[in-house]
Amino acid sequence: MSNNNSNIIWTKVDEAPALATYSLLPIVNAITKTAGIELKTKDISLAGRILANFPDYLKEDQKVPDDLAELGKLTGDPNANIIKLPNISASIPQLQGAIKELQEKGYNVPDFPEEPKTDEEKALRQRFAKLLGSAVNPVLRQGNSDRRAAESVKKFAQKYPHKMMKPWPENSKSHVAHMDDNDFYGNEKSINLPEDTDFKIVLIEDNGNEIILKADLSGIKDEVLDSTFMSKNALKDFYSKQIQDAKDKGVLLSLHLKATMMKVSDPIMFGHAVDVFYKEVFDKHAETLDKLGFNPNNGFSDLYDRIKSLPEKERKAI
Numbered sequence: 001m002s003n004n005n006s007n008i009i010w011t012k013v014d015e016a017p018a019l020a021t022y023s024l025l026p027i028v029n030a031i032t033k034t035a036g037i038e039l040k041t042k043d044i045s046l047a048g049r050i051l052a053n054f055p056d057y058l059k060e061d062q063k064v065p066d067d068l069a070e071l072g073k074l075t076g077d078p079n080a081n082i083i084k085l086p087n088i089s090a091s092i093p094q095l096q097g098a099i100k101e102l103q104e105k106g107y108n109v110p111d112f113p114e115e116p117k118t119d120e121e122k123a124l125r126q127r128f129a130k131l132l133g134s135a136v137n138p139v140l141r142q143g144n145s146d147r148r149a150a151e152s153v154k155k156f157a158q159k160y161p162h163k164m165m166k167p168w169p170e171n172s173k174s175h176v177a178h179m180d181d182n183d184f185y186g187n188e189k190s191i192n193l194p195e196d197t198d199f200k201i202v203l204i205e206d207n208g209n210e211i212i213l214k215a216d217l218s219g220i221k222d223e224v225l226d227s228t229f230m231s232k233n234a235l236k237d238f239y240s241k242q243i244q245d246a247k248d249k250g251v252l253l254s255l256h257l258k259a260t261m262m263k264v265s266d267p268i269m270f271g272h273a274v275d276v277f278y279k280e281v282f283d284k285h286a287e288t289l290d291k292l293g294f295n296p297n298n299g300f301s302d303l304y305d306r307i308k309s310l311p312e313k314e315r316k317a318i
Contacts, residue, residue, distance in 0.1 A: 006036055009071065009082045012043040017085040042067040046090050046098045049131050050109055057108050072139040082140065089134040092267065092298055114295065133266060173251045177242050182234035190226045193219045201227075235269065239276040271297030278303075285318050 010025060012018065029039050043052075044067055051058065052066040074080045088094060095112055102109050112128050113121040179186075201214040219225060246253035257269055274296040275282060282289060282296075292306040307315045 006038065007081065008032065008037060008039050009074070009080070010039050010041050011071075011082070011084050011087070012041050012045055012048065013085045013087040014045045014047075015088060017087070018045065021085065042071055044068045044071065044084075044087060044136050046088060046094065046131065047102055049135070050095075050098060050102060051107065053127055053130060054109050057110060059108075062107055068136060068139055075140060084136075084140050087136050090132055092132065093301060095128065095131060115293070173249050177238075177245070179234065179238050182231035184228045184230050187230065188226065188228040190224055193221055193223050193225060195221050199225070230265075230269075232272065236272050236276050239273050243277060267297040270299065271295070274299060281318060288314065288318070 010021070010028075012021065025039065025041075032039055043049075043064065048064060049068060051062070051064045052068070055063045071082060074082065090098070092112065092114070099109055099112060110124055113125050116122040116125045196219070198216075198218050200212055200217060203211040203213055205211065243253060255270075255273055257266055278296075288310070289303075289306070292309070294303055294306045296302075307318050310318070
């Protein structure tokens, strides 16, 4: 029998779940100990993953093990028991905030290069990319993960439905809008590989120029290769129409980008929303904002942080 049968891994994360752990974990530990079950913690917090990914910048006594990689291997063990608490899908501002806190505590981790120019900065950017977005879920949701609701929970919900589970009123202005074409769904293509194949991902520009986005990839026979793209112009046109529609109907506009696994494209799609929402401001003050290095992909807060350095008159104008 594996030792994992008598062990439960409890993940150390960030924010509210981390606070809850301080209260709940000692209670759970006290109960499981009576049954001979030991709870062990593994650090998959953003700060912990930063330290684990940059050991070459740290002193010997500051280095930490890569707990996420260890848990990734453990998911293949049918006897493993891992309690994964909700963890953040880190944005660039969150990553920068965590880096700053670590630096203030004496950890010599490098700054995140927003606009990498040198080979060293580009390499750093690649290392940080592993920490952005939903970096934890793809690792821990493989193996023998089971996320189904218990049968008793289903039956209870069916017998006692929530009070809001009723027909939507026809006179409600609330509604969901989505793109109808030129989005990821509409442009998706899939193939089954007829044999073991090497391939690469290439962007072909309008002028015929080819840019290799990723090379040296390989697939095995019968594997599914799935690809898609989204039109930037179609996305921005959709944002513009929905923003105006919300204004005309007097309803709250809420943007939901269901792309937690897409840590590269998600900030870009959000950046286009910021760009469209503030179009008049950006057009009017384009030169000033360009000099400040403002990037709409980092959200509204980046705009407010950047303009702090401006003279009061210019800042108020923006």
